Amino acid sequence: MAESPGTPSSPRESTRHSVTLQDIAAHAGVSRSTVSLVLRGSSLVADTTRTRVQASIKALGYVYNRGAAALRASRTFTLGVVVYDIANPFFGAMVAGIDSVLHRENYVSFLANSEDSPHRQQRFLERMREQRVDGLLLCPAEGTDPTLITQLADWNLPCVQVLRHVGDPPFDYAGTDFELGVRQAVDHLVMLGHRRIVFLGGDAEHSATQTRHRGYHEAMRAHGLGDVRRVIRGAVTRRAGFDAVQRLMQESPRPTAVICHNDLMALGATLGLQRLGLVPGEDCAIIGTDDIEEAALSLPPLTSVATHPFAIGEEAARLAMRRIANPDGAREQVVLSPRLQVRHSCAPVPDAGTATQQQHPHATLDA
Incomplete structure (x- = not known):
C-alpha cells in the first residue's frame, strides 16, 4: 500500500521537513485535535491515548512552538x-x-x-x-x-x-510580619534576663529592614530598655555577622545577646564567638531570622524567627x-505570622533567676 504524501515513514525521514500536528496524528492513529489537546495538557485525553501521542511526538522529534501558540492564545x-x-x-x-x-x-x-x-x-x-x-x-x-x-x-x-x-x-x-518576629525575639531574651541586647540589622532602606528595626525599637521601649537600645547596620551576610560580634565582644560592658537580620548573619556571629573561645548561647545569646534548614543543624542549634519562606x-x-x-x-x-523557634543558642543571663525559665507563649522548642 502506498504511503500518503507528507506522512513520514520513519523518524529519520521526518527530520527532512517540519513535523506537523497532522504528522503526529497519523503516526499515533488519533485525530489532529487530540494531538492538540495533549500538547495543551488537557485532562480530556485518556492516559493511554496521551502516552501514545507523547511517544509519537518523541519519535518524530516534534518541538512545540510555544511562542506561536502564545500568539494565538491569551496566556x-x-x-x-x-x-x-x-x-x-x-x-x-x-x-x-x-x-x-x-x-x-x-x-x-x-x-x-x-x-x-x-x-x-x-x-x-x-x-x-x-x-x-x-x-x-x-x-x-x-x-x-x-x-x-x-x-x-x-x-x-x-x-x-x-x-x-x-x-x-x-x-x-x-x-x-518581620516587625512581630523581632518583637518576639526581644520578648524572649528579656524573659531570660537579658538587657544589653544589640540588633545587627541591614543598612538598606527598604520596607523589610524598616519593619525589623521598628520591631526592635518598640519592643525595647516596651520593656523599659530604651536607654540601652543599640543597632549596628551593615551587610546582611555571614562575614558581617562574624566581624560585628567580634568587635562587640571587645567592649565593656559587652552585650549579652544579639538579634540578627537573618540566619546568615546569626551563623556568622556564632562562628565569631567560637573564634574568640566563647560559647554561643552562654557567653552571648544569638537569635537569627528566617529559620533556614541550616539553623537547626548548626552547633549549637540556632534559635531563629521562622518566617516560612x-x-x-x-x-x-x-x-x-x-x-x-x-x-x-x-x-x-x-x-x-512568624514564630520563634527556640533552640540552644539562647540561655538565661547567669543568675537571672529561675523565674525566667518559663516558656514564651509565642515560642516553640525545636531541638
Missing part, C-alpha cells in the same frame, strides 16, 4: 520571578514554594536575580515583558522607584510584590494566579 502560562539574592537559602525555599503551586496550575517560572540593582531589575522586567509572561512576582531591589508599580500596571502586567514593597497601597503583596512562595503564587484570572479585583495583602 503564555509563564510567570516571571525576580529576587535579589538567589544565593540566600531563604530564596531557594521560597522559589520551591512558588513552583509547587505553578506546577499544579500547568505554569512555569522565569527566575532572575537582580542582585539588589534597580538597573538589572529593569532589564529583567523588560525582557519578561517581551516574553509575554502572564504575571510577575517581584522582590523589589533596594532603591526601586515606587513608580515602577504604576509602570507595570501600564504594561498590563499583573505584579505581586514579595517580602518587600514599594509604591502606594493598594497593591498585591505576600510576605511575613516556602509558605510565602505558595501564597505569592496563589495570589498571582488569582490576579491573572481577575485583573480588576480588589488588591490583596497576605502577611504570615
Whole structure:
C-alpha cells in the first residue's frame, strides 16, 4: 500500500521537513485535535491515548512552538520571578514554594536575580515583558522607584510584590510580619534576663529592614530598655555577622545577646564567638531570622524567627494566579505570622533567676 504524501515513514525521514500536528496524528492513529489537546495538557485525553501521542511526538522529534501558540492564545502560562539574592537559602525555599503551586496550575517560572540593582531589575522586567509572561512576582531591589508599580500596571502586567514593597497601597503583596518576629525575639531574651541586647540589622532602606528595626525599637521601649537600645547596620551576610560580634565582644560592658537580620548573619556571629573561645548561647545569646534548614543543624542549634519562606512562595503564587484570572479585583495583602523557634543558642543571663525559665507563649522548642 502506498504511503500518503507528507506522512513520514520513519523518524529519520521526518527530520527532512517540519513535523506537523497532522504528522503526529497519523503516526499515533488519533485525530489532529487530540494531538492538540495533549500538547495543551488537557485532562480530556485518556492516559493511554496521551502516552501514545507523547511517544509519537518523541519519535518524530516534534518541538512545540510555544511562542506561536502564545500568539494565538491569551496566556503564555509563564510567570516571571525576580529576587535579589538567589544565593540566600531563604530564596531557594521560597522559589520551591512558588513552583509547587505553578506546577499544579500547568505554569512555569522565569527566575532572575537582580542582585539588589534597580538597573538589572529593569532589564529583567523588560525582557519578561517581551516574553509575554502572564504575571510577575517581584522582590523589589533596594532603591526601586515606587513608580515602577504604576509602570507595570501600564504594561498590563499583573505584579505581586514579595517580602518587600514599594509604591502606594493598594497593591498585591505576600510576605511575613518581620516587625512581630523581632518583637518576639526581644520578648524572649528579656524573659531570660537579658538587657544589653544589640540588633545587627541591614543598612538598606527598604520596607523589610524598616519593619525589623521598628520591631526592635518598640519592643525595647516596651520593656523599659530604651536607654540601652543599640543597632549596628551593615551587610546582611555571614562575614558581617562574624566581624560585628567580634568587635562587640571587645567592649565593656559587652552585650549579652544579639538579634540578627537573618540566619546568615546569626551563623556568622556564632562562628565569631567560637573564634574568640566563647560559647554561643552562654557567653552571648544569638537569635537569627528566617529559620533556614541550616539553623537547626548548626552547633549549637540556632534559635531563629521562622518566617516560612516556602509558605510565602505558595501564597505569592496563589495570589498571582488569582490576579491573572481577575485583573480588576480588589488588591490583596497576605502577611504570615512568624514564630520563634527556640533552640540552644539562647540561655538565661547567669543568675537571672529561675523565674525566667518559663516558656514564651509565642515560642516553640525545636531541638
